[in-house]
Amino acid sequence: MPASDPAVGAVEAMIAGPEDPDYATSWNPATRVVDVRRAPGAIEVDLSADARTASVGSGLAALMVQQLVYTASAALGPQRPVQLLIDGRPAGELWGVLTWTGPEHRDPPVDVRNLVQIDVPAEGAALHSPVTVRGDAAVFEATLPWRVLDTSGRVVRSGTAMTAEGQRFSPYSFRVRLPAGRYVAEVREDDPSGGEGGPAMTDTRSFTVE
Template identity: 35%
Template sequence: MGTRARRRAAGTARRRAGASLAAAVLAALLVASCAAPGKPVPTAAAGATGAGAGATQSPAPLETSQTSAKSPVYWLGRSRDGVFLYREFREAESDDNPVVKALRIMMDDKPLDPDYFSPWQKPKKLAASVSGTNIITVDVSKDAFSTNVDERTAQLAVQQLVYTATAAAATAGLVDTSQTISVMLLVDGRTSQLAFERVQLGQAMQRDVSMAARAWIIDPQEGAALAGQLKVTGRVAGPEASIAWQVLRKDDTGAASVYLSGTAQPSRETGRAGEFRFAVNLEDGDYAVRILPSADASAPADSGGTEWDSKSFRIGD
């Protein structure tokens, strides 16, 4: 073989070896992305379907199974940082499955808290089913989307449905809460529809943590009647080392003033991260409790724009 032929053969061998190496590296990366412990392959998150800009693959904490017949329902609520999702537990007299029961409350009823609202309308048709692969399929008629809303509200409303459906399935024990839970939303049995004429559907959606409220009061609920003592439980989703709380007392005219105040430290324990609790003894009367960033602990009673969440309640008969 001549010198030129030997050079051409050597060049061809080097190119083939390089191509083989590149293929091997690519294959290794693909395998690693599919099988690396703790790093699951990304699935279609809410942001991928237009249901929330800045969506993350990390699911918001799910509710746990409970024996109570109350349904977990999410609403849109106004707070110091904008509009986000908040949860209430509601009584429901219905023979529907738990997911449909919660969604009917979300679409048919009004929230207990006057700071909350919902853009959904009562639909003519509503159905839901849960598959063995942790996928909740919700089929709703087009009239549920008859409210005219802006882009942000439409995204929040779709996530409101995702949060409510997954919460209802989780509390009823219908899904494996250790695995990702997805929601497929159909409109009159069809995929790839537009929700509120703004949000593209057609892919499985998960909870978008950026849509959930930064902090909220879990208990008491709005309008609760309590006996002698206020026991507050709540949750903070952010990195706050502490939160501030205030108890406002209302006079006969409904005017409120700061009656008690303090701070609470969110738990960092596994399974309870972000939860906070505090309790105070109170005389009979009408009150409200609110939570705020610790920097706003001395905010006056009429500074509602600083609070994350608030609940009105009554002590005594």
């Protein structure tokens, strides 16, 4: 498959890891993507043997599976399950903690995704004011607190955005006017329990206003 194929490129980017420091990958960066293709009843992702090397427990291993399933199916069809091949053969036992022998479907997004996600701006983007921040979130009563911090950590702007629907992933956006400088936008779950349900999930993006 050509190196320019978008499905191959998506899996390669997943293995390489994100530029956003809020996210990470446990896939071995030496792993080579042999092929990503639609097959009867599934998407087949064929990786080199380096994919077998990862030092993870069962919880993180399950997230690695879903990371690959979401990545490949985003490129070739979200309803299609994903079969992992290692050098052309079904993966079988992986990382000493699980077995991947048949096609795997996406788990519900609220079980595997960060509940708040910034899609725009890109990490490290250079922008002009006003700045638009948008993404997806699954939050209580569709309420999403946000704030913008300067390089000293001081809050320079704050507010609340509303998602299109509560408790389910749906889009949000807000605009904020800022003078020239470097900033971090932060979105956070609204937490009416005061922390009793565990730490609130957040996402951040660093950017510069020119």
